[in-house]
Amino acid sequence: MGFDIHKSPIDATSARALADRDLRFDLLDTGDIAAYDSWLQAVTRGFHGPVLDADGLELHRTDLVDERMSGVWDAASADPATPIATASGWLTELTVPGTRSVPAWAISSITVAPTHRRRTIARNLIESELRQAQSLGVPVAILTVTEATIYARFGFAPSARIATWKIDPTRARWNGPTAPGRVHIVPTENVRDNGGHELLERLRLSLPGQIQFDGMLWRRLFGTPGTPEAKEIRVARYDDEVGQLQGFAVYRVTRAGHLDASAELGYLLAATDDAYSALWRYLLELDLVTSLTAEMRVIEEPVYWQVTDPRAVVKTAESDHLWTRILDVKAALEARTYSSPGGIILEVDDALGFAAGRYLLDIAADGTASVNVHAGPLGDFDGLALGVAELGAIYLGGASVSTLVRAGRIRELRAGAAEAADASFRSAVTPWLSIWF
Numbered sequence: 001m002g003f004d005i006h007k008s009p010i011d012a013t014s015a016r017a018l019a020d021r022d023l024r025f026d027l028l029d030t031g032d033i034a035a036y037d038s039w040l041q042a043v044t045r046g047f048h049g050p051v052l053d054a055d056g057l058e059l060h061r062t063d064l065v066d067e068r069m070s071g072v073w074d075a076a077s078a079d080p081a082t083p084i085a086t087a088s089g090w091l092t093e094l095t096v097p098g099t100r101s102v103p104a105w106a107i108s109s110i111t112v113a114p115t116h117r118r119r120t121i122a123r124n125l126i127e128s129e130l131r132q133a134q135s136l137g138v139p140v141a142i143l144t145v146t147e148a149t150i151y152a153r154f155g156f157a158p159s160a161r162i163a164t165w166k167i168d169p170t171r172a173r174w175n176g177p178t179a180p181g182r183v184h185i186v187p188t189e190n191v192r193d194n195g196g197h198e199l200l201e202r203l204r205l206s207l208p209g210q211i212q213f214d215g216m217l218w219r220r221l222f223g224t225p226g227t228p229e230a231k232e233i234r235v236a237r238y239d240d241e242v243g244q245l246q247g248f249a250v251y252r253v254t255r256a257g258h259l260d261a262s263a264e265l266g267y268l269l270a271a272t273d274d275a276y277s278a279l280w281r282y283l284l285e286l287d288l289v290t291s292l293t294a295e296m297r298v299i300e301e302p303v304y305w306q307v308t309d310p311r312a313v314v315k316t317a318e319s320d321h322l323w324t325r326i327l328d329v330k331a332a333l334e335a336r337t338y339s340s341p342g343g344i345i346l347e348v349d350d351a352l353g354f355a356a357g358r359y360l361l362d363i364a365a366d367g368t369a370s371v372n373v374h375a376g377p378l379g380d381f382d383g384l385a386l387g388v389a390e391l392g393a394i395y396l397g398g399a400s401v402s403t404l405v406r407a408g409r410i411r412e413l414r415a416g417a418a419e420a421a422d423a424s425f426r427s428a429v430t431p432w433l434s435i436w437f
């Protein structure tokens with residue numbers, strides 16, 4: 001998309017609403033280092049992080065992705081230079097089913113100082129981000145959240161979930177295939193700076209729910225530079241028979257006693273089934289390790305089926321992760337492909353107005369779809385009445401329409417419509433976002 005996200009002015013509606021309360025809502029001038037540092041300190045404070053020292057500030061300033069940052073300043077506060085609220089947004093690509101992606105507005109750094117909470121400041125920030133995305137023609141907004149209670153009211157819903165897996169390697173004997181390539185233990189830079197990101201880019205469109213990312217979001221997967229944690233990071237890479245990088249695992253091992261060691265898998269990316277098998281086998285066969293934990297993983301891990309004792313591979317948590325908000329129904333739904341042809345009328349309700357309307361999703365035999373406003377009767381089509389949040393939930397194929405009908409969240413306009421919609425919206429690849437932002 002050929003536009004500069006920094007050129008459009010601050011959202012006038014929210015600026016007016018906040019000005020009525022003597023608060024200034026403005027874009028951050030990232031060229032003003034002192035202002036930038038105050039903004040960064042406000043974000044860190046918002047998430048109860050430590051005060052950033054000079055190195056921390058420098059790292060954040062130089063390595064953030066290209067974000068449009070905004071803040072709210074209170075001239076009457078004791079520290080008027082530090083914003084009392086922060087927000088940021090940037091343009092990325094969200095992978096959708098069908099090895100395609102859709103432009104997405106990623107929202108982050110939403111904080112409001114404890115002294116100013118629950119006065120609709122966050123509402124003004126979030127709604128301004130949604131209007132910003134819409135004005136730039138971006139069809140969906142996405143975020144990862146601290147609390148699952150905040151964003152439904154703005155039309156977001158969980159569209160891709162994550163799991164924590166806990167494995168007892170002393171019981172989980174490898175029973176899967178033997179990969180023909182080799183695993184190498186390498187210095188972090190070997191993968192982080194040489195080929196790892198290219199691998200991610202090569203894979204990205206085959207993983208619904210992933211986003212395009214680089215900068216700090218990429219580098220911190222290997223430990224935030226300068227932190228004690230970064231020194232403990234180990235990296236194993238898998239090269240295929242011709243020496244091509246096909247996957248890597250980032251992990252660290254901590255030892256409590258003489259023999260008991262625990263491994264934490266930070267990140268594992270595999271472009272091939274061989275790479276997946278070889279890396280998991282490597283992790284499961286680490287000597288002295290009696291516990292292996294993997295967080296933020298896909299909710300269906302093939303490794304469960306690759307050990308002699310599947311009870312040694314336990315999913316200890318599963319939760320919402322990527323939240324999606326549809327802003328433009330036509331562009332969003334036309335961006336993906338579908339598993340089964342047919343016509344489905346979608347009556348979409350949206351309290352904020354962006355996506356409200358009655359649409360016909362017309363899916364061709366090849367799985368591509370056209371979406372148009374449909375004023376006519378239901379006729380022979382299937383039909384669903386749903387809120388924009390529910391549309392976001394089913395968008396990537398991560399939630400079942402039938403389940404949401406049973407939950408009273410989606411209403412069938414014709415019996416059997418949920419089953420038909422499930423056949424179309426399902427994704428052969430379970431949606432997964434491998435990072436938080």
Ligand SMILES: CC(C)(COP(=O)(O)OP(=O)(O)OC[C@H]1O[C@@H](n2cnc3c(N)ncnc32)[C@H](O)[C@@H]1OP(=O)(O)O)[C@@H](O)C(=O)NCCC(=O)NCCS
Pocket residue numbers: 046047109110111112113116117118119120121122123124144145146147149150153
């Ligand atoms: C979450 C946070 C940004 C909310 O800011 P705020 O200015 O107090 O929120 P608002 O007053 O605009 O509230 C808007 C709505 O969200 C609700 N809400 C706000 N925070 C909530 C929370 N933590 N849990 C549940 N609901 C919440 C409010 O009740 C209000 O609901 P309503 O419009 O239906 O009445 C703020 O508490 C904060 O900075 N928290 C720590 C950082 C954080 O978690 N940020 C979110 C990152 S994903």
